[in-house]
Amino acid sequence: MTIRLYDTATRDVRDFEPLEAGRAGIYVCGLTVQSEPHVGHVRSGVNFDVLARWLTHRGYDVTLIRNVTDIDDKILAKAAEQGRPWYNLAAAMHRQLDAAYTALNVAPPTYEPAATGHVPEMLELIEELIGKGHAYAAEDGSGDVYFDVRSWPAYGELTRQGIDDMEAAGDADPRGKRDPRDFALWKGAKPTEPITATWPSPWGRGRPGWHIECSAMAGKYLGPAFDIHGGGVDLRFPHHENEQAQSRAAGRPFASFWLHNAWITTAGEKMSKSLGNSLTIPAVLERYRGIELRYYLLSAHYRSHVEFSFEALDEAAVGFRRIETFLAKAPAATDDARLGELPEAFAAAMDDDLGTPAALAVLFDTVREGNRAEDPRPHAARVRAMLDVLGLDPADPVWATGGGREVERLTGAVDALVGALLEQRQQARAAKDFATADAVRDQLQSAGIEVEDTPDGPKWSLG
Ligand SMILES: Nc1ncnc2c1ncn2[C@@H]1O[C@H](COP(=O)(O)OP(=O)(O)OP(=O)(O)O)[C@@H](O)[C@H]1O
Numbered sequence: 001m002t003i004r005l006y007d008t009a010t011r012d013v014r015d016f017e018p019l020e021a022g023r024a025g026i027y028v029c030g031l032t033v034q035s036e037p038h039v040g041h042v043r044s045g046v047n048f049d050v051l052a053r054w055l056t057h058r059g060y061d062v063t064l065i066r067n068v069t070d071i072d073d074k075i076l077a078k079a080a081e082q083g084r085p086w087y088n089l090a091a092a093m094h095r096q097l098d099a100a101y102t103a104l105n106v107a108p109p110t111y112e113p114a115a116t117g118h119v120p121e122m123l124e125l126i127e128e129l130i131g132k133g134h135a136y137a138a139e140d141g142s143g144d145v146y147f148d149v150r151s152w153p154a155y156g157e158l159t160r161q162g163i164d165d166m167e168a169a170g171d172a173d174p175r176g177k178r179d180p181r182d183f184a185l186w187k188g189a190k191p192t193e194p195i196t197a198t199w200p201s202p203w204g205r206g207r208p209g210w211h212i213e214c215s216a217m218a219g220k221y222l223g224p225a226f227d228i229h230g231g232g233v234d235l236r237f238p239h240h241e242n243e244q245a246q247s248r249a250a251g252r253p254f255a256s257f258w259l260h261n262a263w264i265t266t267a268g269e270k271m272s273k274s275l276g277n278s279l280t281i282p283a284v285l286e287r288y289r290g291i292e293l294r295y296y297l298l299s300a301h302y303r304s305h306v307e308f309s310f311e312a313l314d315e316a317a318v319g320f321r322r323i324e325t326f327l328a329k330a331p332a333a334t335d336d337a338r339l340g341e342l343p344e345a346f347a348a349a350m351d352d353d354l355g356t357p358a359a360l361a362v363l364f365d366t367v368r369e370g371n372r373a374e375d376p377r378p379h380a381a382r383v384r385a386m387l388d389v390l391g392l393d394p395a396d397p398v399w400a401t402g403g404g405r406e407v408e409r410l411t412g413a414v415d416a417l418v419g420a421l422l423e424q425r426q427q428a429r430a431a432k433d434f435a436t437a438d439a440v441r442d443q444l445q446s447a448g449i450e451v452e453d454t455p456d457g458p459k460w461s462l463g
């Protein structure tokens with residue numbers, strides 16, 4: 001019954017032993033809100049949502065933090081290109097990301113801190129690092145502050161690299177640095193950048209470096225030591241190496257486990273906006289339901305790369321519909337969903353580093369047995385229990401709208417129907433047939449629709 005997880009730092013599967021019995025603190029690097037989310041972007045959201053659900057199922061009180069990076073070079077550059085304020089772009093993309101998570105039934109984290117809301121915590125940490133001799137203000141007058149990698153002998157421990165073999169940090173003018181690998185904790189304001197993207201600091205106006213954001217926010221919400229740090233595998237270096245170095249250099253033990261999910265690829269390459277091989281979530285939701293996409297993402301182990309294709313997604317959707325067909329045939333079991341026991345083999349697969357492919361194989365075995373059984377209901381109850389813990393129970397009201405485009409389509413359909421009824425009401429009124437007009441209004445009201453008469457005509461809303 002022990003959960004075992006692959007720790008990227010120790011490179012082995014280890015028993016999950018929380019710092020505090022019965023509790024699990026998890027920090028997952030969220031996205032930089034700069035463009036519409038694509039399938040690769042949401043993978044970590046889905047994977048870590050399942051981790052949180054499984055730990056919760058195993059009795060842990062889970063605190064999950066997933067941040068939002070809402071200030072960054074890329075956001076500034078894109079907003080400038082589009083001729084809009086950077087915070088307008090960040091807010092719009094954040095809303096799109098939220099919609100994508102909702103469509104995929106990714107539960108909101110316990111807290112979702114935004115970088116721009118935590119600049120004082122970042123400044124405090126930077127000053128602490130300077131005080132301890134691990135960071136310095138650049139002498140070139142740029143207002144930059146760097147982490148001094150040579151002052152921290154353990155630098156490179158997460159990714160097992162020696163300093164001399166490492167790439168230079170590409171985040172600022174190397175002239176102000178003591179070593180090209182020193183990375184920016186604080187970036188002095190540049191005259192070309194909007195003043196709204198800068199905050200006052202002891203080194204002049206500027207903005208935080210990306211790495212310090214996560215260290216400061218993890219520290220604020222989870223304390224100096226916490227259980228699990230997660231993110232996409234590409235974040236291991238430099239982002240996570242730097243997060244760990246600066247946190248530990250400040251005397252914070254930081255994460256006990258590092259978990260990294262692999263990529264979604266297209267033709268073997270990481271799906272990426274800049275490579276032009278990405279597919280946005282709304283584009284996928286035009287053709288598939290959110291539950292089918294979630295199922296597809298979970299049918300691979302989180303540490304395996306997933307080669308995205310519509311053929312594979314099609315196949316997954318057909319597989320998922322087989323489960324739904326089985327459940328539809330055993331409807332009496334619906335109310336038993338939470339009562340079904342999880343098969344031991346399913347739980348064992350999940351305990352073993354969140355083995356969702358093996359867990360889904362158990363689920364399909366149960367469906368097959370249920371299809372052959374005289375009374376399929378106990379099987380259906382077990383299938384529902386398994387789906388539920390994966391956030392895939394089709395009976396869960398979160399899926400009622402199908403998510404994404406489905407909501408728009410439903411709203412459009414309701415609007416047309418309400419419009420027709422309101423037209424009838426207007427005609428009845430014009431004919432002074434107030435009994436009919438009132439009856440229409442009552443009918444709408446009993447369907448939960450409020451009608452308000454405005455100078456522009458009647459308007460409806462869900463009451
Ligand atoms: N194809 C992918 N598969 C899994 N995770 C991904 C993928 N692409 C991006 N991510 C995750 O999303 C986050 C943002 O990554 P990144 O900025 O590289 O994405 P992008 O928007 O596609 O990049 P680009 O600037 O190349 O357009 C990271 O946490 C990364 O791990």
Ligand SMILES: [Zn+2]
Nearest residue numbers: 029030214239
């Ligand atoms: Zn991070």
